[in-house]
Amino acid sequence: MDAQLKKGVLDVCVLAAIKDEDSYGYKIIKDLKPILELSESTLYTILKRLEESRMLVVRSTEFEGRLRKYYHITPTGLQRLEDFKNEWKELMDIYAFIDKEDYH
């Protein structure tokens, strides 16, 4: 998939991945794999950004000797998901423009 197109949905995908249930980095990547490939370096960058913008909060735990950081979505993050759905409508209009056939 085109890199640029991907960028617009990456943040939101990560939020969607933790929306129903808290999750952690490694799991998020695996959960998203079927629909969207993203590297670890990309994910951790995104997670940090989402934390800074208060879309999620972090809770560090220890699980079987390894560190595990659980991410939990905030109301701000949920709002971001809602906003995205509206942006999606605009995007549909743009697509209609791109896709429109000329009947000449």
Next chain:
Amino acid sequence: MDAQLKKGVLDVCVLAAIKDEDSYGYKIIKDLKPILELSESTLYTILKRLEESRMLVVRSTEFEGRLRKYYHITPTGLQRLEDFKNEWKELMDIYAFIDKEDYH
């Protein structure tokens, strides 16, 4: 509209804007305005990039004393539009993931 989301469609929008009929910078901006706002600096950057990647070719003309550069889409550019339609299908799957409601 979210900047990131926009990025993925900018190039394709410009290609779509010249698909049926050759056009020039100033006109492209006005034509796209109803569906997508973009500044001149952004457009000229995009046009240059699209030219470098052979998606379009340029023909400079003089129109009423002013320089006017007409952009014409190439087969490569048309192919890019086709590829985008396939990418759009992937994007629809991603949206389905983001939008999915949890019935608990």
Next chain:
DNA sequence: CGGTATACATCATATTACGAGGTATATTGT
């Protein structure tokens, strides 16, 4: 004659995705 529209262009900056590399433990295969 001043403002607005037309029409091009460049530069600096901020944001971003990602590969490459690093650390450390647990599990599985041979």
Next chain:
DNA sequence: ACAATATACCTCGTAATATGATGTATACCG
């Protein structure tokens, strides 16, 4: 016992990109 793989985190440098600010020049309208 040892190697490989999976799990799980992190940082740094780089390349690509959108955009505001700025500049140049002509045409038209009041």
